[in-house]
Amino acid sequence: MSFIVEHGPALAIAVPLMAAFATPLISRAGGRARNGVALLALLLTECILVLLFADVLSSGVRVYTMGATIPSLTSPVGYPIRIILEVDAMSALMALVSVTIALAVCIYSMRFMRSRDGMGYYYALLLMITVGMLGIVMTGDLFNMFVFLEILSISSGAIIAFYVNRGEASEAAFKYAVISAAGALMVLLAVCFLYGQYNLLNIGALAGVMQFTFLDKIALVLLVSAFALKCGAVPLHMWVSDAYSEAPAPISAALVVISQASLYALFRVCFTLFGAMPVIGVIGWFIIGLGVLSMFIGVTMAIPQHDIKRLMAYHAVSQTGYILLGLGVGLAVLGNAEAIGSFGIKAMEGAIFHMVNNALFKGLLFLTAGAIIYRTGTRDLNKLGGLAHAMPVTTCFFIIGMLSIAGLPPFNGFSSKILIYESVFMFSPVLSIIAILVSILTLASFVKVFQSAFLGPKRREYKDVKEVPVAMLIAMGILAFFIILFGLLPDLAVQWLIEPAAKALLSQLNYVGAIV
């Protein structure tokens, strides 16, 4: 067990990576073997990450130096060399969430994508997405963050175009690829600016020697803009509606977590790398602005949509706004110890909790949209109706997701939103009122979906529709279970998952000290 924990950071990336390369080959032995390998790899990764998370909670930050005889030996010559993975409570939490969603997506895909060709490549890409996400959240090295970002972008771009026979899917993938390349280029440029000045790539080491020069400010601007683009913040959200709606439905759920990985990178860069920079408050206000725009424009653009996946894609933008709002408030008061203690840390906890919750309820909603498409073959809400008669379990899952995203009690969305509302109210009541208004509009939008797709008399064209297969219900059930669990026991979720993550982000010294 101690071996797994000691090598946990490397194993968590290596297991899905090896499985990704193996699945196209194993595919030749049959679909069941391929599905089994993908599922087993993700289950194994989940187990490793659970152990790693428990270890990080009890022992603090865990570092892993690739290729070193002693994995914890990060600075053999006085400064960090080699690829170093650094896992604190924030990284471990995000890794755990990423793999849980990937696992649900894998189970769901076994039936949803069963009749499709090229499934060996599909699972390979899904596993590569997992590798990219885990790499971003666990690396302690800025250049490796760029590499994993590229792995994530290329594999997710390829899988968005999975329905290559549809022109729209290829177009969405093209847009995603261009946007990802532009963002990644800026990240690389920022890395170059920092490496050119300090001869360092390690985040902790860089944070320890940062001089806050003009070039550092440019690097900060490039990194914040690039990660805001990748997480789909307004006005950089234009790619989201295309990519989310054209990707296979389970991949849309995975794309939500991909956005969360970008948000993690934004958190890490702002708090750990540039947390001590005097102008970080300005960045906080800028992020608050992006958050408010994302919340409002996301939800108002969602309401008129009649393509169910496009509607949900705009809601993903809107929910990202809540996370940015909490993060922005935390950053804006970072230099003020009293404000951080009284409401800043709660705003950050709310933002981190909402990241976890968003991955769960948005993932569930995309899977229910997939269930509708699987049985009816259409995404157009104008053509749907009366599905609750034939798909009662899917309807229940949709209701759970709908109430959760709208922030209605007792679901998890309410727990994280109340943390954001109250802490943001202490900062600026207007921002809090906007956030509450957006929640009301979110509910209005999902009431429309619920009424259009599920209510009403049974339609003639859907008389043969029945409930989706068990594998798809299990995948939705996993996410619904966590939504209810975190909704009913938010104190335990905050105490064991969220609070340690928020404290880890604020403890820049711990992160730096683990390396240097």
Added chain:
Amino acid sequence: MIGLLKTGTGFWNPLVWVAAFFVTALAVYIIRSRGVKKYRPGTGQTMPFFSGNRPPEDGIKSGNMYWGFFEALKRYYKWMRRLHTGIVNDYVFIFVLVMVLLMAAVTLGGLL
């Protein structure tokens, strides 16, 4: 106390909310069960309420909903549609614009 989430300025307990919900649901059920029990199929009693009009036979479509909301915000939506061109060049332009704005904000913030 299990389920008690401290929010900084207050608290939230979903388990108490669930208990209150069930008590309220029970009260509603009891009141409802004391109501009129007669059911006349084929009359207006079984029709969905549609502001006094006869509802469309194939139900209310999603496109019919929130007409007043869209009418009130017509200019906003017209502007939004114009911004969402779907052209990737525009996306990259906005990205560059955001970088410039952020750089200006950081530079000015540093001077203040």
